[in-house]
Amino acid sequence: MGERPKIINGIDDIRIMAKNKKTNRDILVIFFMIILKNILPKECKLSLCFALPTPDYGIMGSKLHWQMRTGTGQVPNRFDTDLLKPNFWIELVLPYATDEIYIMDPVVLIGEKEMVKKYKRSEPVLNLYPTWSFKTTVNQVFKYVVSIDSVTGLLQDVSARYVPNLCYAYFDNSVWSPYLQSKNYCAFIFFRKVIDTINRNNKVLPTERDKTFQHNVMHKIAMNNYTLPKTLADVKRSNNFIIPSLLKSTEAIQDRASPVGTFHYGQQMKLKEHIYWRKDVQQLKSRQHWAILGRSVKSDVKPLKQKKYIPMKNRKRPKLEMYEIKELYSFEQTINTPKYPSHYRDQDGKFSKITDPRYYKNKFNHIEIYSEDIKPDGFKLISLNEPTDIKGSIHRFNRVQRKNSKDIIYYLDVVSGFDFKQKKGSAVPVVESILVNENDYEKIQVFLEKRQELTSLQLWDTLIRKAQLKETLNIRYGHISQKPYDE
Template identity: 50%
Template sequence: MAKRLLESSQNDQANRKNSKIEKKEVSFYEEEETDDSFDSFYQDEEDDLSDIDWEEVSLDGSLTVTFGNIRRDREKVSNYKRKHNKKAFNYQRLKYGLHLIMIPFMLFLLKSRMKWIDDERLNRRLRRSVPKLIGKKFKDWDVRDPAFKMDSLRTLLLGLVLWFRSNYKMNSNGIRQNFNRLQYLIKYADNQNENSISESTYKKVLENQQEFYGNRPLINHGVEDIRKMAKRKMANRDILTLFFFIILENVLPGPKKLYLCFALPLHDYDIRCNKVKWQIEHGIGKVPNRFDSDLIQPYFWIELEVPTLSDGELYIIDPIAHLGEREMVLKTRKDQFVPTYQPSVDMKYNLNQKFHYVVRINHAEKVLQDVSPRYVPNVCYRYFELSESSPILKSKHYTSYQYLSKWLKVLNKKKASVHHYAIMKKIALTNFTLPKSVTEIKRTDNFVIPSLLKSNEVLKACAKQAATFTKGDNSQEPIFWRRDVIQLKSKQHWAILGRSILPNAQPLKRKKYLPMRERMVRNLDKYVIKELFSYEQTMKSPKYPSTYCDHLGQEHVITDLSHYKNKFGNIEIYSKETKPDGFELIPLSKEVDIKCLIKEYNKGKRRMQKIKYLDVVSGFDFKQKKGHAIPKIESILVKETDYKVVQLLKQQTKVLLGLSFWDILLRKLRVNDRLNAEYGNVGNKEETLDDH
C-alpha cells in the first residue's frame, strides 16, 4: 500500500507539472487582506465605531459619520462595483460563519467514532486478525526489564504498523473539505441562470459531490457497516486508523493511555480564490483518486503514553499516510513540538489541507483535549494573559479558539486538566516564527510593530521588545508582543458602554480629530484633541445621586426630575444600575402609548398632581441609517409614586382595549343576525325555484 501511495503521488505531481506548462501562469489563490470588511462580523457595534468622533446631539437630530474623503461624489461609484463589494463582504462573513459552525459537528464526529471502539464484536474480529507470532512478541516484551522495554517499544510498534499496512487496504476516500467547490457554489448561486451552460455546470457541481469529495463509504447502519469493513480489511484511511487503534489496544499489554487525534477539517476563511469559475470548468479541485494522495498529512492519528516506562515520553503513530518509518512511529517528549504533521502553508503546493485545531480523545475516560500547539505553530495568542483592553479579544482567530474551548467544556462536562493546559501553553509560547514582512505582521496575532498601531491603540508601559524587524530600506523597528497592546476609547464611548473614567486618571493617548459640524461646513482647520483611556482606567458608571446639598450644606432628597435633565431635555442611562433611587424606568411599547396616557391624565390636574417624565437615551442605533448614530429612546423615567399610577393607567387601558374589541365583535354579530333575519330566506327561495 505504501508503494501504491508513492506511485500515485508521483503521478499527481507529474500531471500538475504538465498542466502548469500548458496553462499560463496565474495566481489562483491568495491570502485574505487583513483589513477585509468581514472582520466586523464578530465585533460589537460600539467597538466597530471606536474611531467615530462622538458628539452630544439633540433627539430630533442625528450624528453624521463621514468616512474617507468628504469631497467624494458617491454617484460616480458604479452600481456594479457596489454590488460586487456587497457580495464579497457577505461571502467572507459566510466563510467565517461556516468555519465556526463546523467546530461542534467535528467534535461530535470524533466522539461518535470513539464509541465504535467499545463494540465487542468489532474488537473480537480485529483481535483475531493479528497473527499469533505478533501477539507472542508483545507478550515476551511485557516480561522484560523496564530499560529493554523502553528501548524496544518503538521497534515493536513499527513492526505492527508495517504488518497492518500490508494486510489492510484503502478502497475509498476519507473526510476532507473542498475549497473550490464551496467558493463556486456560493459565489455563483445568483448567476446560475444566466445561460444554459452556466445552469448545467452549476447543477453538475451541486449534485456530483463524489467528484469533489471522493467515493466515501456509506455508513447507514452504524457500527454494523464498520464490522463489515473490518471483515473485508478494506476501508478509507480514517477508519483504518480506528482499526489500528483497536488492534493496539488489544495487543499492547500493561497500563497505557491511548488517544485518538483528529485534525479538524474546517473551512479556511484566510484564503481567497481567483478565477474560481475557470477552475471548476477545467476540473481543478477534483479528487484525483480513492487513495487521497493529494492529502499529504492524515486527519486521524494516535498518541500513546506508557506511564510505567516514562512519564514524559510520547509515541505518535500514523499507520496509514506517512511513508517514512520515522513518521510512522515517532518517539518524542510531551512538551515538544512535532513539525511533521503540519501541512505546507505554501498555497502553490497545498490548498486542500490546513490545520487550525487538533483535538484528541482518551479511550478510557472519553475526555476531549486540545493539543493544537503540539502540531500547529504560531498559536501563542491563544495562551496570552490578556487584559480587557486587548485587541486580540476581537480577532477572528482568537474568537474561533474561544468558540472551540467553549464546546470542549460543554462536551467534557468537567473542568479541564490544569497540567495538560500548562504543557500546551509551554509549547505554544516557545514555538513561533518571527514575521519577515509587514504583511506577515499585519496577519499575525502574535506580534506588532509601533508603526502599525491604530490611532486608538498604545503599548503598555512595561512592554518588552521581542525582536527587531528590518524593513526594505534597511531601517529597523522593534517588534513587540501583541499582548502588550491596549485598545483605548474616549469618555463618550466608555459612557455608552456603561463605564466612567476613574478620578485623576490621565489619558494614555490624545488623538486629533475634526468635529462633525466642522466637516459639514468643510472647515478643515479647526481640529480638536480627544483624550483616550483604557479599560483599566474606568469603572462601572455610578448611580445618579439621589440627594443634593443646598447653599447651607443641608442634604435634601431629589424629587424633581428637572434635576437630572441635560441640555437636550433628556437623561442618559446606559445601564439600569445607574438609575437614581426613588425613580423607575417605564419601557415604551407599541401596544400602549405611555406618553399619550400621561398627557391625558395630566389634563385638568393641578401642577403638583401632574405626572412628569424624562426621555431616557439608552444607546445609539448605528444600523438604522448608514453613517449616522441615532439616539435610542426605549423608556422614560418617572418618580416611584407616579410609576404606580402609570402602571394602573396601563392596566385600565388594556382592559378598555379588550372591551372595545368585544364591543366591535358583538356589533358585527348583531348586524349579521339582522341581515339573516331580514334577507336570509331570499337565497333559500332562489334555490327552491332553481330546483323546480
C-alpha cells in the same frame, strides 16, 4: 491511493492486506493501533491522532489558479505519495513514565528514527507539521489536531503539540481585548465547544482535573512553540504578534506590556520597532462610547490617543472647519458609572432630597441612563412601549390638576442608547422610557388602571349599542323579503 480491504476469507484476507498494504492509510494506522492495543498492557494509554484537513484561507486564489494551470506541486498517483506528512498517527503513554509520550507513524514517515520517537509530554513535536512551501505542501495544511482515546473514545485538543504559532488560542485576553473578535480566536473557541459537545454524549465524561491538566500542558507548549516574524508581510499575517505602526486608530499597547523582540525593516533595515503580543493590544473608546457601556472616564487621566474625524453636521463647512478631535481612553482608565445623586445641597448648606426629575435635565432636555444601576434613588422608570399613551395620559391628568400645582406630575425623557441606522451618519437618541418620582409613579399606575377600566367599559358600550341596533333593524325590516332582480 489504495483501497479498502475485502474481507471474505476472514483473517487470511487481513494478513494479505497487512502484507501487501492494499488499503488506504487510515485503515493501516487503525490496524497497527489494534495490534498495539492487544500487545501492550491495559495500563498503557493509547490514542489515535487526526489532523483535520481544513482549508487554508491564507493562500491567495490567484496562486491556486497558477498552480492548477502549471501543475506545480502535482505528485504521482501512487499509494501515499500524495502525503509528505501523515494525517493519522498514534500517541502512547506508558504507566511508569507519564511525563513522556511516544509518537508513532507506521505509514508515511519511513525513516527508522521517525517512526517511533519519544518526547517529553510538555515538549512540542516538530517533525509532523509540514514546513510551509507553496509548491509542495499547498494541499496539506492543518491547524487542528484531535486525540481520540482508544478505550473511552474521549476527544482532546492537542493542536498545540504539533502545530507551531498557536499562542493566540491560549492568550489570557481581557474582557475588552479586540482580539476576542478575531476570526482565528473565535474559530478555536468554536472548535473546543464542538469537542465538548461530542464528549457529552460519551458514557465516560472527562473530569475537571483532567481537563485543567490538559489545558495547562497545551498552554505551556503553545507559549514556547513560536517563531518571530522576519518581514513586514509576516507581521501583517501573524496571529500572535503586532508592531505599534500597524495598530488601528482605536488601539494602543498596554503600558505594562513588555516587548517580545525587535523588528527591523525598510531600506537597509534602518527602521526599528518593538514586537508585542497581540494580547497586549487594548481597545480605545470615546467618553460617549464608554458611557453607553456603563462606564465613566476617571477625572485624573489623560487620553491615550486623539482621533480626527468629520461629523455629519460639518460636511458642508469649509475644509479647515470640518474636522473635530475625539479623545480616546482605555478600559483601565474608566470606572463603573456611579449613580445619579439623590440629594443636593441647598443655600443653607443642608442636604435636601431631590423630588423633581427635571433636576437631572441636560442641555438636550433629557437624562442618559444606559443601565438601571445608575438610576437615582427615589425615582422609577416607566416604559413607553405600553399600549397606553403614557405621556398623553400624564398631560390629560395635569390639565385636570392645573389649579393644584402640588399634584402635577413631572417627567423626563430617558435616553438608553443611539440608533445609527435610522439616519445615515447620525446618532439618533433612543427614548424608550421616562423618569418619574416614586410618588408620581403610584399616581400614574392608579389613573392608568382607571383609564384601562374606562376603555373596557367603552368597548362594552359600543358592543351593546351595535347589538341593540341590529335587533331594532331586524324587528322593523326583518319581515321584508328581498325581491329577485327583474330584468
